Amino acid sequence: MPGGRLTQSERQQIALGLADGLAYAEIARRLDRPTSTVTREVMRNGGPTGYRADLAHRATEQRAHRRKPTAPRGTAASPQEHGRDAEAVRAYEETLTTVMMGSGMPKMMARVMASLTLADTGSLTAAELAERLRVSPASISKAIAFLDEQGLVRRERDDRRRERYIVDDDVWYQAMMASARSIAQIVDTARQGVTVLGPGTPAGHRLENVARFLDYVSESTARAAEQGRAVLHSKPHRPEEAPEETPGKAPTAPGGSGSS
Numbered sequence: 001m002p003g004g005r006l007t008q009s010e011r012q013q014i015a016l017g018l019a020d021g022l023a024y025a026e027i028a029r030r031l032d033r034p035t036s037t038v039t040r041e042v043m044r045n046g047g048p049t050g051y052r053a054d055l056a057h058r059a060t061e062q063r064a065h066r067r068k069p070t071a072p073r074g075t076a077a078s079p080q081e082h083g084r085d086a087e088a089v090r091a092y093e094e095t096l097t098t099v100m101m102g103s104g105m106p107k108m109m110a111r112v113m114a115s116l117t118l119a120d121t122g123s124l125t126a127a128e129l130a131e132r133l134r135v136s137p138a139s140i141s142k143a144i145a146f147l148d149e150q151g152l153v154r155r156e157r158d159d160r161r162r163e164r165y166i167v168d169d170d171v172w173y174q175a176m177m178a179s180a181r182s183i184a185q186i187v188d189t190a191r192q193g194v195t196v197l198g199p200g201t202p203a204g205h206r207l208e209n210v211a212r213f214l215d216y217v218s219e220s221t222a223r224a225a226e227q228g229r230a231v232l233h234s235k236p237h238r239p240e241e242a243p244e245e246t247p248g249k250a251p252t253a254p255g256g257s258g259s260s
Contacts, residue, residue, distance in 0.1 A: 008053065011057050013031060014051065014053065015053040024038045036099075039102065040098045044056075093114050109146045112129060112140065112143040112147065113153075116153065116166070122168060123164045125165070126144070152175055153167055154168070177225055183217055187218060194211070
């Protein structure tokens with residue numbers, strides 16, 4: 001698999017793939033590149049609807065020639081636990097941030113969320129986040145307020161009375177439930193539109209179909225999140241261990257019966 005920076009030709013192929021409606025994974029397969037490389041490239045340069053190969057190539061060249069800031073004396077790269085590759089962790093954090101942005105999360109909120117998710121403790125203070133992301137405390141405060149409102153983080157005081165921001169095992173469950181609630185609000189609004197425009201009119205009929213579809217999606221999302229919630233609290237298996245299975249019985253998904 002080729003490495004290094006994307007070439008201008010590859011960026012043109014990405015643009016063509018987006019124009020054809022191809023998924024990032026398919027574009028990456030055709031380029032023999034990781035899907036994360038294509039995802040990060042597109043989200044950095046206008047998103048799927050605004051991506052332009054020539055502009056993306058020019059912006060990358062400008063970033064490459066930009067002088068890197070000199071680190072203050074006495075500072076060193078953050079040590080990595082568990083023998084991790086610092087550069088690989090940094091690149092993955094950038095990829096995770098990009099994917100979160102692709103799902104609709106604002107950039108700073110996505111950066112904070114990614115940092116909290118990748119911290120082994122699952123918690124950081126405002127000062128730690130500001131230092132890690134090299135942004136102002138005000139930016140952190142705004143991002144945390146957004147994430148807190150969405151139910152994606154919680155706050156608590158440590159033994160030094162500092163406020164810590166935490167992502168716990170339920171964070172993705174909370175995210176799915178927040179999504180279901182958001183969709184349910186659209187359903188209510190669509191049905192209000194049916195009343196205003198008239199159920200027998202073309203616009204009213206269209207809104208009723210939208211409401212029925214999204215109502216189904218909202219209920220299905222909430223139900224699936226409830227059924228799968230136990231997975232978030234399960235202990236990871238060691239690499240050399242396999243999950244215990246009942247002899248002669250196929251493993252089942254959480255909440256599933258194992259039969260069709």
